Amino acid sequence: MESCIERLKDYIENITKITATPNMGCTRFSYSEEDRQVREYLMNEMKALNLSIKVDGVGNIRAKYIDNNEDKPSIMIGSHIDTVANGGKFDGLTGVVTALEVIRIIKENNVSLNNPLELIIFAEEEGSNFGTTMIGSKILTGAYNLEYLKTIKNDIGKTAYEVMKSFGLDVDNLEKSLLKKEEVKAMIELHVEQGGILDTEQIPIGIVQGIAGMKTYKVILNGVSNHAGSTPMKLRKDPMVGAAEIIIHMERVASERAFESTVATVGKIHCKPNGSNVIPGQIEFNVDIRDVEARGMDIVAKELVNKVEEVSRNRGLNYSIDLIGESDAVRLSSNVIDTIQQTALENKYSFKIMHSGAVHDAAMLSGMTDVGMIFVPSIKGLSHCEQELTKFEDIKLGCDLLLSSVIKLASE
Ligand SMILES: [Zn+2]
Structure with a gap:
């Protein structure tokens, strides 16, 4: 047949x-x-x-x-x-x-x-x-x-x-x-x-x-917007470099500390005010975490929360982090x-x-x-x-x- x-x-x-x-x-x-x-x-x-x-x-x-x-x-x-x-x-x-x-x-x-x-x-x-x-x-x-x-x-x-x-x-x-x-x-x-x-x-x-299941987080980092020329490096509260640190960390955690099937992506980012000669005041980005193993998503999510807290503390930023979407593996x-x-x-x-x-x-x-x-x-x-x-x-x-x-x- x-x-x-x-x-x-x-x-x-x-x-x-x-x-x-x-x-x-x-x-x-x-x-x-x-x-x-x-x-x-x-x-x-x-x-x-x-x-x-x-x-x-x-x-x-x-x-x-x-x-x-x-x-x-x-x-x-x-x-x-x-x-x-x-x-x-x-x-x-x-x-x-x-x-x-x-x-x-x-x-x-x-x-x-x-x-x-x-x-x-x-x-x-x-x-x-x-x-x-x-x-x-x-x-x-x-x-x-x-x-x-x-x-x-x-x-x-x-x-x-x-x-x-x-x-x-x-x-x-x-x-x-x-x-x-x-x-x-x-x-x-x-x-x-x-x-x-x-x-x-x-x-x-x-x-x-x-x-695969999915967790999507929205992260907002607030710093101090200022002149890109007259503000010395050590006096800055720049949320862009904070976001960069977090994003790199997400890549590392998803590829090294979770499972083969774990993936993490930052595909959406907003910078305010978004001028080439201005230190940004606010960065908002989404982190999309997926895995067929629930534990893989949990590991990356926990690392994300910890890293946002650590980076904000070290750089004098204010932050918020919210889970905006979720489905189970x-x-x-x-x-x-x-x-x-x-x-x-x-x-x-x-x-x-x-x-x-x-x-x-x-x-x-x-x-x-x-x-x-x-x-x-x-x-x-x-x-x-x-x-x-x-x-x-x-x-x-x-x-x-x-x-x-x-x-x-x-x-x-
Ligand atoms: Zn279909």
């Missing part, structure tokens, strides 16, 4: 034609007219397979394939269909069409399974409407609630609640959308890598082990990882065990069930742009791996 490359290609090509920006990449926001058309297209395919379809209050589509095992927990597969503005063909959609193909093959071949399969399409993953990502999976798992949907707004000032309601969703009964632990046995999301590792190493499959299920890996070995697929620097819907479900992810290569690592490209041969291979892994998980 294997997937049909032509069908996968047709799905992706047909759906990509439905875009708000023809010839300028794929633009398909959740709750738009394009979204409505693609939902209709996909739900027709699901109906042809006799799946039982439910759309929840936030717009997640859940379609179940039941053989003779209705009461058992499902093996869930799927991803998202929304895009960023002028995005690519493959982000999200690849995971949806491969899931559909997996269910079709299992049904056509009358494969007998112990568990039902459930195709899931998460709504509003990209954050294109309201600036906050993964709303569908966060509502599904209870991380966001109805009240929150009434506070976030799109560019024209409409709340998420209003937008969903006018799209025809039953958003007032959102609690019915909550996923229950006993409904699902395992979840696998297939996704394009969106980085250049697999393409560079010419490996067609990535098996994801961990998804996620370890995916070793059971699911082992199943996927075993399947890849049996089929002699070349693969790499790797981490994901980007967060996905699958990560949201990891607190509730056993979660795994399969990556297929993004050519040159490009994503969220028109040039985004994944070879159909690689998508087919990923789909075949998903198929065999799902059959194993549903047969245990």
Whole structure:
């Protein structure tokens, strides 16, 4: 049994034609007219397979394939269909069409399974409407609630609640959308890598082990602004050189005192007043710390706080330091990882065990069930742009791996 490359290609090509920006990449926001058309297209395919379809209050589509095992927990597969503005063909959609193909093959071949399969399409993953990502999976798992949907707004000032309601969703009964632990046995999301590792190493499959967490700090250092010519070096309180010391220290700590997977970045910095002949009065910068190991992030964060305090004391600066954003690192299920890996070995697929620097819907479900992810290569690592490209041969291979892994998980 294997997937049909032509069908996968047709799905992706047909759906990509439905875009708000023809010839300028794929633009398909959740709750738009394009979204409505693609939902209709996909739900027709699901109906042809006799799946039982439910759309929840936030717009997640859940379609179940039941053989003779209705009461058992499902093996869930799927991803998202929304895009960023002028995005690519493959982000999200690849995971949806491969899931559909997996269910079709299992049904056509009358494969007998112990568990039902459930195709899931998460709504509003990209954050294109309201600036906050993964709303569908966060509502599904209870991380966001109805009240929150009434506070976030799109560019024209409409709340998420209003937008969903006018799209025809039953958003007032959102609690019915909550996923229950006993409904699902395992979840696998297939996704394009969106980085250049697999393409560079010419490996067609990535098996994801961990998804990096993130801590973002904002640091403000206040010194004394003064004349760059007439102020002797020893009389200065210069926050710029203080910031430089801290930034260098961040690089050293992330590369030497934490883990191989730990990264720290200062990519945003503001200097006041920002004149070449003026000693700055204030420097504000963000420190972005990421790791799949929570302890790696903690080590760097602690060093940051200590160093800011030490540098400010030594240089006579005032400072503030605030944690402005945070997400947890996620370890995916070793059971699911082992199943996927075993399947890849049996089929002699070349693969790499790797981490994901980007967060996905699958990560949201990891607190509730056993979660795994399969990556297929993004050519040159490009994503969220028109040039985004994944070879159909690689998508087919990923789909075949998903198929065999799902059959194993549903047969245990
Ligand atoms: Zn995506």
